[in-house]
Amino acid sequence: MSENHEQTFWTKYIFSTDHKVIAKQFLWLGFFFLAFGGFQALLIRWQLAYPEQPIPWWLLGSLFYEGGFMSPDNYNALFTMHGTIMIFWAITPMIIGAFGNFLIPLQIGAPDMAFPKLNMISFWTMFLASVVLLASYFIPDGPASGGWTSYPPLSTPVGGISGEGQTLWALALTLGGVSTLMGAINYIITVVRMRAPGMTYFKMPLSVWGLWLTSILNAIFVPIIAAGLILLLLDRTIGTQFFVAGGLATVEGGDPLLFQHVFWIFGHPEVYILILPSWGIVSELLAVFSRKPAFGAKVTAICMCTIVVLSSIVWGHHMYTTGMSPLLGKTFMFLTLLISIPSAIFFLNWLGTMWRGNLHFDTPMLFAMSVLWVFGLGGLTGLYNATVTADIYFHSTMFVVGHFHYTMAASVLFGGMAAIYFWFPKMFGKKMNPLLGKIHFWVSFISLNYVFFNMMVQGYAGQHRRLFNPSEYEFLAPINDLNISITTFAMILGFSQLIFLFNFINSMINGKKAEANPWKANTLEWTIETPIPHGNFATTPTVYNGPHEYSNPAVKDRDWISQSEPMPNS
Amino acid sequence: MVINNMNFWLKKIKSKVQKITWTTWGIWYIDPPKDVSLDGYRIDNVIQYTDTLITIYFSIVILALIFFVFKYRSRPGHKAVYDKGESKKHVLATIAMGLLVFFSVDIVIESMAFKDLKEAFWNFPKGKNVLKVEVMPQQYAWNFRYAGPDGEFATDDDIVPSQNQMHIPVDTPVIIQIAPFDVIHSFFIPNFRVKQDATPGMINAMWFQAVETGNFEIACAELCGNGHYRMKGYLTVETQEEFEKWLVDNAPQEDEDDWDDWGAEEDEDNREIPEHWGWTWKEIK
Numbered sequence: 001m002s003e004n005h006e007q008t009f010w011t012k013y014i015f016s017t018d019h020k021v022i023a024k025q026f027l028w029l030g031f032f033f034l035a036f037g038g039f040q041a042l043l044i045r046w047q048l049a050y051p052e053q054p055i056p057w058w059l060l061g062s063l064f065y066e067g068g069f070m071s072p073d074n075y076n077a078l079f080t081m082h083g084t085i086m087i088f089w090a091i092t093p094m095i096i097g098a099f100g101n102f103l104i105p106l107q108i109g110a111p112d113m114a115f116p117k118l119n120m121i122s123f124w125t126m127f128l129a130s131v132v133l134l135a136s137y138f139i140p141d142g143p144a145s146g147g148w149t150s151y152p153p154l155s156t157p158v159g160g161i162s163g164e165g166q167t168l169w170a171l172a173l174t175l176g177g178v179s180t181l182m183g184a185i186n187y188i189i190t191v192v193r194m195r196a197p198g199m200t201y202f203k204m205p206l207s208v209w210g211l212w213l214t215s216i217l218n219a220i221f222v223p224i225i226a227a228g229l230i231l232l233l234l235d236r237t238i239g240t241q242f243f244v245a246g247g248l249a250t251v252e253g254g255d256p257l258l259f260q261h262v263f264w265i266f267g268h269p270e271v272y273i274l275i276l277p278s279w280g281i282v283s284e285l286l287a288v289f290s291r292k293p294a295f296g297a298k299v300t301a302i303c304m305c306t307i308v309v310l311s312s313i314v315w316g317h318h319m320y321t322t323g324m325s326p327l328l329g330k331t332f333m334f335l336t337l338l339i340s341i342p343s344a345i346f347f348l349n350w351l352g353t354m355w356r357g358n359l360h361f362d363t364p365m366l367f368a369m370s371v372l373w374v375f376g377l378g379g380l381t382g383l384y385n386a387t388v389t390a391d392i393y394f395h396s397t398m399f400v401v402g403h404f405h406y407t408m409a410a411s412v413l414f415g416g417m418a419a420i421y422f423w424f425p426k427m428f429g430k431k432m433n434p435l436l437g438k439i440h441f442w443v444s445f446i447s448l449n450y451v452f453f454n455m456m457v458q459g460y461a462g463q464h465r466r467l468f469n470p471s472e473y474e475f476l477a478p479i480n481d482l483n484i485s486i487t488t489f490a491m492i493l494g495f496s497q498l499i500f501l502f503n504f505i506n507s508m509i510n511g512k513k514a515e516a517n518p519w520k521a522n523t524l525e526w527t528i529e530t531p532i533p534h535g536n537f538a539t540t541p542t543v544y545n546g547p548h549e550y551s552n553p554a555v556k557d558r559d560w561i562s563q564s565e566p567m568p569n570s
Numbered sequence: 571m572v573i574n575n576m577n578f579w580l581k582k583i584k585s586k587v588q589k590i591t592w593t594t595w596g597i598w599y600i601d602p603p604k605d606v607s608l609d610g611y612r613i614d615n616v617i618q619y620t621d622t623l624i625t626i627y628f629s630i631v632i633l634a635l636i637f638f639v640f641k642y643r644s645r646p647g648h649k650a651v652y653d654k655g656e657s658k659k660h661v662l663a664t665i666a667m668g669l670l671v672f673f674s675v676d677i678v679i680e681s682m683a684f685k686d687l688k689e690a691f692w693n694f695p696k697g698k699n700v701l702k703v704e705v706m707p708q709q710y711a712w713n714f715r716y717a718g719p720d721g722e723f724a725t726d727d728d729i730v731p732s733q734n735q736m737h738i739p740v741d742t743p744v745i746i747q748i749a750p751f752d753v754i755h756s757f758f759i760p761n762f763r764v765k766q767d768a769t770p771g772m773i774n775a776m777w778f779q780a781v782e783t784g785n786f787e788i789a790c791a792e793l794c795g796n797g798h799y800r801m802k803g804y805l806t807v808e809t810q811e812e813f814e815k816w817l818v819d820n821a822p823q824e825d826e827d828d829w830d831d832w833g834a835e836e837d838e839d840n841r842e843i844p845e846h847w848g849w850t851w852k853e854i855k
Binding site: 071072073076145146151152153154159160161245246247248249254256257290291292293294296297298299321322323326329330333337338341344345347348351352353354355356358359360369372373376377381383384386387388389390392393396397456458460461464465466467468469470472473474475478479482548550551552553559 | 652767
């Protein structure tokens with residue numbers, strides 16, 4: 001079963017089929033783009049706070065822009081690429097690529113993915129997509145500038161964006177979609193076919209539930225956006241007009257609204273694609289650090305399934321102001337509001353897990369608990385955007401920006417950070433510095449809340465999105481000071497990630513050696529010695545218990561029992 | 571039977587919602603632009619009700635979190651209670667939670683919004699008193715068109731004021747029909763709480779009514795290119811007399827001299843648009 005034959009450097013570290021190596025490759029890719037996209041965010045913030053001042057040397061202003069002044073085109077390119085990179089090249093590889101790959105086989109007791117070669121091709125397709133995306137920085141007109149949604153006709157050559165950057169953007173996203181699809185199919189089949197004996201669906205850790213459901217959504221909805229992007233590519237390259245209408249169209253029958261539908265049919269599930277793994281990880285970690293079974297774990301899993309279904313039929317709430325049928329608006333509003341029910345149950349179960357627990361506040365726990373805060377705010381503010389009337393006012397304002405950063409950036413990234421701090425000892429065999437971890441947490445948590453909460457305040461005050469220079473509008477005068485203070489905190493948030501980076505790399509090299517099960521957790525990956533050999537388990541484990549048998553009174557002398565350990569008779 | 575019951579409760583909740591005026595809890599501590607429209611208060615109300623809800627729910631979660639952090643923190647001699655949360659009691663609590671959210675959040679917000687849509691935003695005014703305006707945004711300016719004396723659009727007596735200038739009389743309902751020339755734009759007047767996308771190939775409609783005179787800004791709320799940030803329009807709300815005078819001043823001249831336009835400053839980034847861009851008013855059923 002294990003494949004411990006001789007390996008060259010190339011097959012071991014570069015074109016590896018080992019899911020653990022591929023996971024690390026995805027993690028590094030994600031880190032690179034997280035830093036890149038985060039840096040772009042700082043440039044955006046500088047422009048919003050000081051629109052008429054040159055970008056200072058410590059943001060490398062004059063390196064990128066002549067004299068440190070960016071043009072409106074540069075600014076549009078910045079937020080377009082920031083959004084695209086953060087969603088598809090930072091969070092997706094970090095959460096789904098890295099932890100999907102690392103956790104699924106280990107936590108269900110499988111030797112590897114169902115299709116290891118497909119797994120490798122998936123990563124290298126993503127790498128190719130990254131090269132294509134980055135190539136757009138080296139062409140005369142620069143990268144895409146149509147917004148991460150890139151609504152046509154603006155994103156077609158006749159609509160105003162004629163540079164090749166937008167074409168490369170569409171091509172890179174399509175390639176990224178191919179990579180995601182290969183990964184998704186692999187994950188789904190691995191979970192369905194390769195669970196160890198005794199590992200029933202409800203004995204799977206909730207992190208696997210989250211990653212598995214995410215993959216199902218990916219497998220269904222990525223082909224849809226790929227179809228839309230390919231049509232957009234045709235509009236951009238061979239002059240078709242699928243998405244062009246009105247004064248620019250030379251033929252009848254194009255429809256810009258079609259792209260919006262296609263985009264959001266994928267785009268709304270995408271939000272859940274990103275956050276489901278985070279929910280799963282948080283549910284799992286809260287149980288570990290409360291030393292208590294995850295409260296209503298089955299209900300949590302069922303709620304996740306409910307959200308998977310609901311997420312695919314609510315995309316219209318992104319389009320209330322587009323002039324689509326009022327009847328559709330009502331329907332989409334009702335369906336969207338229904339999501340509040342399973343979401344509320346998540347909170348009940350998370351708090352239920354901590355209730356009467358024995359709470360240990362290690363860094364992963366701090367990040368996991370903070371998800372209750374940031375997802376609480378992010379989820380609840382979704383109510384405004386779900387309401388047709390309130391959304392008339394809030395649509396396309398900074399309120400939406402604050403809201404989706406709370407859900408997509410904060411909730412997902414903090415869930416991801418929790419995961420990194422938690423599984424680092426298993427991935428690298430070393431311990432991370434807990435003090436630096438806690439400093440990183442508190443600085444990030446406070447500055448992030450300042451930044452994104454005040455973005456919602458700005459939206460409430462009426463500031464619309466994607467403004468190169470907010471001082472153009474008189475009604476925005478009251479929020480100017482806020483723009484400056486948000487930028488200050490955004491800089492703190494951005495640069496405090498260096499603490500994390502230092503801690504991560506330093507711990508990899510100089511960290512203390514970690515024992516096999518430092519957190520005293522139950523799931524199967526902790527039963528293996530670190531570093532985990534190719535092929536994972538020496539013998540296929542048999543699963544006897546659920547993943548959350550913490551503080552079970554039948555177990556004497558300790559408060560945990562591994563999933564593959566038979567429960568002692570009490 | 572079930573549907574009848576639902577309707578009964580919906581009506582009951584609706585009548586309650588009508589009577590309560592929600593006061594802001596001040597969580598968004600910068601005020602929005604002053605509302606000068608007839609129906610903007612409806613949007614402010616639903617926002618304030620939602621403010622109240624999220625403050626309550628968020629506080630419950632955070633207070634519980636903080637309480638648990640202190641009460642159940644790990645310390646010598648403290649042990650967790652083995653509880654999977656799957657007993658009948660817990661399932662009932664979960665269901666109760668779901669119902670509470672469904673009725674306090676979903677149903678109330680839903681019925682508030684439906685009521686407002688039915689009574690105001692989707693209830694287009696009819697009659698002679700209504701002012702009709704056609705709007706055609708382009709990269710990066712707003713074009714407005716008034717029907718002129720004959721009351722018909724796309725005729726020679728249409729009044730097309732200079733770009734980015736919109737005037738409306740106070741206390742008069744205004745219906746706009748909007749279709750862009752080139753890409754997607756969005757017509758946003760923060761002081762009126764209204765926003766309507768302009769999508770190529772479609773004629774969208776929206777209505778609003780001013781209750782105060784003054785000058786207000788119109789913003790483009792959908793990315794439309796590098797001039798998006800400066801695609802600003804000016805809305806002047808004035809008395810009926812002033813408005814009529816303005817219309818006469820802007821009426822097309824009989825002996826129009828092409829030389830009049832000579833040297834007129836045009837933003838060179840803007841696209842050229844056809845001279846006769848109006849459309850026949852689309853009647854709303």
